[in-house]
Amino acid sequence: MMMKKGGKGGGRTVTGLHFEARKPLEDVIHSLPGYSISDDLVYFKGQEVARFYTKNKLYKNLLEPKGVDYKKFVSKKLLPDDAIFIISNNTLFIVEIKFQEVAGSVDEKLQTCDFKNKQYQKLLSPLGIKAKYVYVLNDWFGKKEYQDVLEFVRLVGCYYFFHEIPLDFLGLPQP
Numbered sequence: 001m002m003m004k005k006g007g008k009g010g011g012r013t014v015t016g017l018h019f020e021a022r023k024p025l026e027d028v029i030h031s032l033p034g035y036s037i038s039d040d041l042v043y044f045k046g047q048e049v050a051r052f053y054t055k056n057k058l059y060k061n062l063l064e065p066k067g068v069d070y071k072k073f074v075s076k077k078l079l080p081d082d083a084i085f086i087i088s089n090n091t092l093f094i095v096e097i098k099f100q101e102v103a104g105s106v107d108e109k110l111q112t113c114d115f116k117n118k119q120y121q122k123l124l125s126p127l128g129i130k131a132k133y134v135y136v137l138n139d140w141f142g143k144k145e146y147q148d149v150l151e152f153v154r155l156v157g158c159y160y161f162f163h164e165i166p167l168d169f170l171g172l173p174q175p
Contacts, residue, residue, distance in 0.1 A: 107146075113135070135153065
C-alpha cells in the first residue's frame with residue numbers, strides 16, 4: 001500500500017479513511033471508533049458531524065427541501081456514488097473510488113473531474129455550500145504513465161489520495 005506523501009502516525013493512530021477495495025464511504029466511516037451512522041446522518045461521539053447525500057438523495061434530501069431546482073443550474077442530474085456533507089466546513093465532498101488492475105475507461109474518467117467539480121459548484125451555489133471533488137485511487141494510478149493526469153487533477157482544483165482520505169482533509173474529528 002502506498003503511503004500518502006508527508007503521512008505520519010503510528011500503527012494504532014487513525015488519521016484517515018482507509019480503502020482496501022471498492023467500498024462505500026459509509027462503511028469505511030462506520031468502522032471508525034466513536035463514529036455511528038443513522039439514516040444518512042454521521043455522528044461522532046453522539047454529535048452530528050456530517051450527512052450522506054448519495055445518488056438521488058442529493059436532490060430529495062438537500063436541494064428540493066431548500067427550494068433548489070437543479071434544472072436552473074445544470075442541464076443534467078449529477079448522481080454521486082459517494083457524497084458527504086461536512087457540517088463544520090459547509091462542504092460537500094464528492095468521492096470517487098477508482099481501483100484498477102488493468103488499463104481501461106477509468107483512465108479517461110479521471111480527466112472529467114474539472115467539469116464535474118464545476119457542475120457541483122454551480123448546483124450547490126444557491127445554498128452557499130462548497131463542493132470538492134476527490135478521488136481515492138489504488139496503486140495502479142501511481143504508475144509513471146498517470147503522472148500527467150494526476151497533475152491535471154490537482155491543477156484544476158480537484159484532489160486525489162491513494163487508499164485513504166485524511167480525516168483532517170475532510171474536516172472530520174479524529175477518534
